[in-house]
Amino acid sequence: xxxxxxxxxxxxxxxxxxxxxxxxxxxxxxxxxxxxxxxxxxxxxxxxxxxxxxxxxxxxxxxxxxxxxxxxxxxxxxxxxxxxxxxxxxxxxxxxxxxxxxxxxxxxxxxxxxxxxxxxxxxxxxxxxxxxxxxxxxxxxxxxxxxxxxxxxxxxxxxxxxxxxxxxxxxxxxxxxxxxxxxxxxxxxxxxxxxxxxxxxxxxxxxxxxxxxxxxxxxxxxxxxxxxxxxxxxxxxxxxxxxxxxxxxxxxxxxxxxxxxxxxxxxxxxxxxxxxxxxxxxxxxxxxxxxxxxxxxxxxxxxxxxxxxxxxxx
Amino acid sequence: xxxxxxxxxxxxxxxxxxxxxxxxxxxxxxxxxxxxxxxxxxxxxxxxxxxxxxxxxxxxxxxxxxxxxxxxxxxxxxxxxxxxxxxxxxxxxxxxxxxxxxxxxxxxxxxxxxxxxxxxxxxxxxxxxxxxxxxxxxxxxxxxxxxxxxxxxxx
Numbered sequence: 353x354x355x356x357x358x359x360x361x362x363x364x365x366x367x368x369x370x371x372x373x374x375x376x377x378x379x380x381x382x383x384x385x386x387x388x389x390x391x392x393x394x395x396x397x398x399x400x401x402x403x404x405x406x407x408x409x410x411x412x413x414x415x416x417x418x419x420x421x422x423x424x425x426x427x428x429x430x431x432x433x434x435x436x437x438x439x440x441x442x443x444x445x446x447x448x449x450x451x452x453x454x455x456x457x458x459x460x461x462x463x464x465x466x467x468x469x470x471x472x473x474x475x476x477x478x479x480x481x482x483x484x485x486x487x488x489x490x491x492x493x494x495x496x497x498x499x500x501x502x503x504x505x506x507x508x509x510x511x512x513x514x515x516x517x518x519x520x521x522x523x524x525x526x527x528x529x530x531x532x533x534x535x536x537x538x539x540x541x542x543x544x545x546x547x548x549x550x551x552x553x554x555x556x557x558x559x560x561x562x563x564x565x566x567x568x569x570x571x572x573x574x575x576x577x578x579x580x581x582x583x584x585x586x587x588x589x590x591x592x593x594x595x596x597x598x599x600x601x602x603x604x605x606x607x608x609x610x611x612x613x614x615x616x617x618x619x620x621x622x623x624x625x626x627x628x629x630x631x632x633x634x635x636x637x638x639x640x641x642x643x644x645x646x647x648x649x650x651x652x653x654x655x656x657x658x659x660x661x662x663x664x665x666x
Numbered sequence: 667x668x669x670x671x672x673x674x675x676x677x678x679x680x681x682x683x684x685x686x687x688x689x690x691x692x693x694x695x696x697x698x699x700x701x702x703x704x705x706x707x708x709x710x711x712x713x714x715x716x717x718x719x720x721x722x723x724x725x726x727x728x729x730x731x732x733x734x735x736x737x738x739x740x741x742x743x744x745x746x747x748x749x750x751x752x753x754x755x756x757x758x759x760x761x762x763x764x765x766x767x768x769x770x771x772x773x774x775x776x777x778x779x780x781x782x783x784x785x786x787x788x789x790x791x792x793x794x795x796x797x798x799x800x801x802x803x804x805x806x807x808x809x810x811x812x813x814x815x816x817x818x819x820x821x
Contacts (some may be wrong), residue, residue, distance in 0.1 A: 365810060444787055467783035467808025488780050488809050552812040555798050 355380065358660035362473035363481040365489040365526040367556075371534045379501050381649075381658040381663060388423070388652070396655075396664050397426030403456035404430030405448070407463040407481070412625065412647070413483050413492075420654040424664075428615035429455060436466070449475045457662050461485075487523050493624055494527040496653040498535075500646040501581060504620055508535035516542040516572055517585035517605060517630060521548040524624045525585055526553050531560040540567045540575050544601045547591065551665050571604070577614045581642075582607070583622045584630045607631045612640055622646050680753050680801045685730040688702075688799040690718070696725030699749075702820065708732050721748065740774055740818055743767045747802070767795045767802055773802060776819045784810040791821070 355376060387393040402421040407413050409432060418428045443582045450460060461472050462483040469482035469489070484490040501508055513532055513553045519541050527550070529539055541549045548568065557564055569575055575580060584607055592598035607621065609632055623631055623643040635641050659665035691699055696712050709730035718724040718808040734751065741748055743765040753761040784791045792807035805812040
C-alpha cells in the first residue's frame with residue numbers, strides 16, 4: 353500500500369494490516385523522526401482537528417496522542433473520562449460519533465467495550481484510530497513495539513522473541529505475536545499454566561505465518577540466554593481467584609538483574625508500561641532496558657498515523 | 667424396486683407433496699432445527715436416531731408446505747453442518763443440496779463475549795466464517811473473538 357492509500361483509512365486492528373502496510377508505517381515513522389529532528393513538521397497538521405475520545409482513563413496513551421498532534425501543529429478537542437461525556441446520560445456510541453465527526457478531521461477513541469472502535473469506524477465519515485477497545489486491540493501499541501524492535505535490531509525477521517507474563521488476557525501480546533509472526537520472528541511464549549496463550553490466538557498467528565516457530569515454556573531461565581528480545585507484561589491480580597497463587601506466580605515471573613548475566617550481548621528487555629514489579633528497577637540503567645525508549649517511540653508512530661490518514665504526509 | 671414415477675425411497679415412508687426434507691441432521695439436533703424454523707402451523711414429521719450408512723445415527727425432518735430462506739439455511743448449517751435439503755414439488759424432489767456455511771453471517775448468531783459491543787449497544791452482529799484444521803470458526807467482526815462451531819449460539 354502506498355502512502356496515499358492510507359488517506360481516509362481507519363486504524364482499528366493489527367489484523368487489518370498486511371506486512372507491507374506495517375513496513376510503510378514504520379518507514380513513515382522513521383521519516384517523521386528525521387523531520388522532527390530538523391523541525392520541519394511543525395505545521396504538518398495545521399488546521400486539522402483531532403477528537404480525543406477517552407471513555408476510560410489512559411493517561412499515557414492519551415498524552416502520547418495529544419502530544420503527537422500538538423507537535424505537528426494540529427488542534428485537539430475531546431474528553432478524558434467517559435463519566436463526564438453524554439454517554440453517561442445514555443447516549444449511544446453511534447450518536448456520539450455522528451456528532452463528533454462534524455467537529456474533527458480524525459477521531460482517536462479509547463473505550464472499555466470490545467469492538468467499540470470498529471463500531472465507531474463503521475459509523476464515522478472521518479478516519480478513526482483505535483487507542484484501545486476493552487481487551488481487544490490496541491494497534492498503535494503494536495506498531496510502536498515493532499518500530500522499537502526494527503529501530504534497535506534493523507530487522508524483525510529471524511529474531512527470537514520471548515513474550516512473558518499474562519498471555520491469556522493481555523491484548524498487547526496477542527496483537528504483537530500476530531504481527532511478529534508476519535515478519536517471521538521466532539516466538540517463545542512464557543507464562544504460568546493458567547495464563548497460557550489461548551488456542552484461538554495461536555490459530556491466528558499460524559494463519560499469519562503457517563511456518564511460524566512457537567515454543568511454550570512455564571519458566572524463563574531455560575530460554576532467556578537464547579533470546580534477542582524479552583517482552584514482559586503485567587500479571588493482573590484480578591485474574592486470580594486464589595491470592596496465594598497470584599503471589600507465587602507474580603514473583604516467579606519477575607525479571608531480576610541476576611537473570612541477565614549470560615544473555616546475548618545485544619539482548620533487550622521491553623515492556624508496554626506501566627510496570628508494577630515485573631522488572632526489577634536496577635535493570636533500568638542497564639543496556640538491556642529498552643522500555644523507556646519504546647514508550648517514546650509512540651510519538652513518531654502516532655504522528656505518522658495521524659498524518660497518513662488525514663492525507664498530510666508526503 | 668421403485669417404479670418410474672413413484673416418489674424416491676427417501677420420501678416413501680412419509681410422503682409429502684409440497685415442502686422440504688432436511689436429512690442427515692446430526693443425531694439429536696433435529697429439535698434445534700425445528701426450533702429455528704418455527705414450524706408451528708405446518709405438518710411436521712421428525713425422525714430421531716434413524717440409522718444411516720454415512721453417519722451411523724441421524725435425524726431427519728419433513729415439513730409440508732414450507733420453503734427455506736437463505737437466512738434459515740445459514741442457521742441450519744450451523745446446527746447441522748452435514749444436513750442435506752430436498753425441496754419437494756408435486757411429490758418429487760425438485761432440488762437437493764447440502765447446506766453450506768457462508769463466508770459472512772449477519773444478525774444470525776450471538777457473540778459469546780459479554781463485553782462485546784454487540785451485547786451492550788444496539789448493533790447487528792456480524793461474523794466471518796473460516797475453517798482451520800477442518801473446524802469452522804466464527805470470528806466477531808467487532809470484538810474479534812473467534813469461536814469454534816460447537817460454541818455458537820443462534821439468535
